[in-house]
Amino acid sequence: MTGGRFWPRLVRPTERPTEPRGNADKAERFRLVMLPHMDAAYSFVRYLTKDPVAAEDVVQEAFLRAYRSFDTWRGDAPKTWLFTIVRHCFLDIVQTQSGRGQARDIDGWTGSVPAELIERHSPESLLAEKNEAAMLRATIEQLPEPFRETLILRELEELSYKEIAAIARVPIGTVMSRLARARQMLAELLLPGASREARA
């Protein structure tokens, strides 16, 4: 393991309290404050990766990093703090994976909904789906980044614009326009008739 040289030397002195007693407190506090957000973190990553196995990897790494840097948490908005780390882990993992390029399009996407998306998810074919929830989730997964991420943080995690801005590290105005765009795209895909009007 080449990485063995890195961890102990750089991580330990700065991020670890020295006494075992402090460690126990820290562990207990971490369990109390951060673990309740595990489902939310997993759901979030699941939508980012579109892959349950990869999502588990990201969450594992994120919780490890979160625990090691728990001393830097200032005691407010634990979910925002955790999600910032989670998102970082996701980007790191995706960026080191040359083959997949899932988040290649995460910034700067401004175009309209690709035509083939609308074809595949026309209202008619959507109605034919047996499981509405699965259909809805699949449709959300079709949204390009960064719109998917913004939508999930707002609609699923119910975070405020300010919290989303902190997690995605963009101005609040950008959160607003991304969310508006995400909902617009989703409405075109999901609401019967809406897309026709909208594009007319």
Next chain:
Amino acid sequence: MSLHPDKIPLIHGFVDGELDAANVLAIEAHLKGCNDCRAELARIEELRGLLASTKLGDRASDRLREWVDAMIDRESGAASQPGPVAARLETPRRRRSGGGITAHVLNGRWASGALAGALAACLALTVAVPQLTRTDIQDQLIQSHIRSLLVGHVVDVETSNRHVVKPWFNGKVDFAPPVPELADEGFPLVGGRLDYVDDHEVAAIVYRRRLHTINLFVRPAKTLSLPIGGITTRHEGYSLVRWTADGLEFWAVSDLDLQELKLFHELYIARASP
């Protein structure tokens, strides 16, 4: 598409309850008169209803919970020994293939990336948070400014005599904001008010410029804050000038344009210092 693309983000902000009072009033007025935007609002609400009525979240698997639990035990117990990397190798993992993420997680490149990421995350937190806080204070000040105008409660003590305003603050706040006379320069004094911003009492000194009201909020400067000479910003249609002097922090808020508010700032500074 709606006829007012510039209003769309505001409609979303309205639906999400993220707008301040002024923007809520503005968008409500607009919605009253605009069918297209009302239809857009209905669409957004229909979509949100659909999303809310469906279970979109996932539950973390028991295996993942156990892993995190074991990780915490390991990390908290293994302060002196053995290396965390060795510990990682023992983790039970189910994989579809040997490569991919696992390989990256376990090799050296990943480790340095993780460190860089953790550092970046720490930096992001320390850098991003103060900035957000500042915007938050600006929001609060602007809302306070708007509120003072809306409810007609601009001043608690109404007088153009600075010798009345200054003592009035005495005993109400534990600092003494300077109240210079600026009427001859076109900024008549209206009075003073107590306000509450960012969990602290602040003094609001109210001046006027023609028909515009200027709220000058004064509070003790944070001990660690650097001296500020006059930072100007436009925020949601309002002008703000911020400066510090003699251990006090000043925020002038108005719907005046920035130039005139800067003039006010300069005059105030010149007259306030003995």
